[in-house]
Amino acid sequence: xxxxxxxxxxxxxxxxxxxxxxxxxxxxxxxxSAALRSVFHPQCRLFADVNGAPYEKSVDQYVEGVATRKSxxxxxxxxxxxxxxxETLGAIALVRTRQQMLGFDYHDYLTLLNRDGRWxxxxxxxxxxxxxxxx
Numbered sequence: 001x002x003x004x005x006x007x008x009x010x011x012x013x014x015x016x017x018x019x020x021x022x023x024x025x026x027x028x029x030x031x032x033s034a035a036l037r038s039v040f041h042p043q044c045r046l047f048a049d050v051n052g053a054p055y056e057k058s059v060d061q062y063v064e065g066v067a068t069r070k071s072x073x074x075x076x077x078x079x080x081x082x083x084x085x086x087e088t089l090g091a092i093a094l095v096r097t098r099q100q101m102l103g104f105d106y107h108d109y110l111t112l113l114n115r116d117g118r119w120x121x122x123x124x125x126x127x128x129x130x131x132x133x134x135x
Contacts, residue, residue, distance in 0.1 A: 017093055020119045025081040031071030037063050041120040048126045072101040104128045
């Protein structure tokens, strides 16, 4: 399975962030709820707009949903997840990602916080972008 990796211009300082995102991607793809939970701060909240409907969940609700659905791997889908950008400032980072899976085209904004040398996702906002209608 492909891994999230930094491009050649990235500093080694980003390696822990990319390692966390790799776990995030792999756990969503395989449905590994324990690994997925490990990348989130326990108080993380998730907010989204999915098909025009508001979405708000705790990390526990989100992880439970991933654990109880068929994973992209189980459905035979190819791995189509990638990092679009990373910004850091001190102990915070913003990571933009894209996951094409389960009939959705998700774009995530993940806010990470580094505490005691460990990065965790403290908030996740995302949207599903449907293909533009043909004219």
